[in-house]
Each structure stands twice: as C-alpha cells, then as structure tokens.
Amino acid sequence: MTNSQTIRRPGEGRRIGIVGDVYRFLATGEETDGKYATFEALVPPGCGPPPHIHSREEESFLVLEGQIAFQNGEERLVADVGTFVNMPVGSLHCFKNETDQPARMLISVAPAGLEQMFLEVGQPLDDAEMTPPPSRADIDKLLEAAPRYGVEIMPPRRGSIPRPGDLVAVSSQFMLVVVSAIRCGQFVKIMAGGFSRTILVL
Structure with a gap:
C-alpha cells in the first residue's frame, strides 16, 4: 500500500x-x-x-x-x-x-x-x-x-443504418419490425420489440 x-x-x-x-x-x-x-x-x-x-x-x-x-x-x-x-x-x-x-x-x-x-x-x-x-x-x-x-461490446456486423419500420432478421426463423435506432459513433443499436442488436456501420 x-x-x-x-x-x-x-x-x-x-x-x-x-x-x-x-x-x-x-x-x-x-x-x-x-x-x-x-x-x-x-x-x-x-x-x-x-x-x-x-x-x-x-x-x-x-x-x-x-x-x-x-x-x-x-x-x-x-x-x-x-x-x-x-x-x-x-x-x-x-x-x-x-x-x-x-x-x-x-x-x-x-x-x-x-x-x-x-x-x-x-x-x-x-x-x-x-x-x-x-x-x-x-x-x-x-x-x-x-x-x-x-x-462487453455488442458483436458488430457490417450493415446500413436501419429505420423505423424496417424488417430485421433476429434468427433464421424470425423477423421483427424496427421500433427505433440509436447511433453512437460508428455503431447503431436497433430496437425491435424486446429485442436489441448493435451493428457496426463502416
């Protein structure tokens, strides 16, 4: 000490x-x-x-x-x-x-x-x-x-910025409608119902 x-x-x-x-x-x-x-x-x-x-x-x-x-x-x-x-x-x-x-x-x-x-x-x-x-x-x-x-940094992937109303794939079987998208630097967090995902925008 x-x-x-x-x-x-x-x-x-x-x-x-x-x-x-x-x-x-x-x-x-x-x-x-x-x-x-x-x-x-x-x-x-x-x-x-x-x-x-x-x-x-x-x-x-x-x-x-x-x-x-x-x-x-x-x-x-x-x-x-x-x-x-x-x-x-x-x-x-x-x-x-x-x-x-x-x-x-x-x-x-x-x-x-x-x-x-x-x-x-x-x-x-x-x-x-x-x-x-x-x-x-x-x-x-x-x-x-x-x-x-x-x-923990949310796993990024390449992609464009989604807009409210867009469909996003959350698994091989399910698609959800985007409710909101919050941009933070080069990353965008998308919300669709109770699901969220962060994507990297390059």
Whole structure:
C-alpha cells in the first residue's frame, strides 16, 4: 500500500489515442491501490466509444469543455459544461461529441483496472499529437481486448443504418419490425420489440 500523493501538473501524464479520442492519465490503479483511476478525455467532433457494458466498474464523467451526448440504454442526455454523469455497473452506454468543436471530460472508473485496457489497445502520443480517426484494425483490436477486462461490446456486423419500420432478421426463423435506432459513433443499436442488436456501420 502506498501513502505518497499523486500530482499531475497541466499537460503531465501518459497520453494515448483510442478509437479517435485522446486520454491523459491522471491517476492509475498502481497509484490508488486499485481503488479508482482518473483520466482526462479529449473527444474530437464525431468521436466517442461504441456502446458497451462494464461488468466490474462504475464510470463517471464530468464535462469540462464543449458538449457530449450520452446514451444510457434508451435514455439520451446532451451534457453541457459542468454536467456530471455516473454510469452504474451493467449499464449499456456510450458517448459522442456531436458538435463541430472539441470536447473535454474528466473520467473516473472505480475500481481501477480499465485503464490497463486503454494502455494495451491505445496508441502512445506525444504532448501535442492528436490521434487519427479509428480504423477497422483499431476497432478489431478493441473488440478482442475488451472481454479480458470485463467489457462487453455488442458483436458488430457490417450493415446500413436501419429505420423505423424496417424488417430485421433476429434468427433464421424470425423477423421483427424496427421500433427505433440509436447511433453512437460508428455503431447503431436497433430496437425491435424486446429485442436489441448493435451493428457496426463502416
């Protein structure tokens, strides 16, 4: 157990690029005895992670600059500066910067551990370097690593964005009518009655 304090001055901390966003780590589990991890997230226009579920940690967000659209299940929230959001364990959620200006957030996970997935999957960045838009290879890398960290990302497949009234196949024997479709980054969650599926739009 450590008793030393952790200090990160402006601009300090490891920076990585992951699925289009830039994360700067302020405190990791190694520094908090595994209790929590905190990082700054720079979210460029149009960026944000795909819909996912955490089985181990709660995740909280504080919007510092810009505006972020959060999706928690079927509930949507457009969050301005100063808005705090906490996503409980087991919730299907995502966020996206839907504006034409960068957004910045403070993100914490408790307990710690998820930051290790970001460090594994992400691309190390220099102080002033920005991350390129995510490629299919970047997304595949994230999809492969996520289950090892207790994160479920809905199995993606290629496809177009469905519209209410469209028919979707849910098995070899059943088709359902789409009730609604929620876009989150490059992913779209479709709802049809009590059934939902997430598809990847490339």
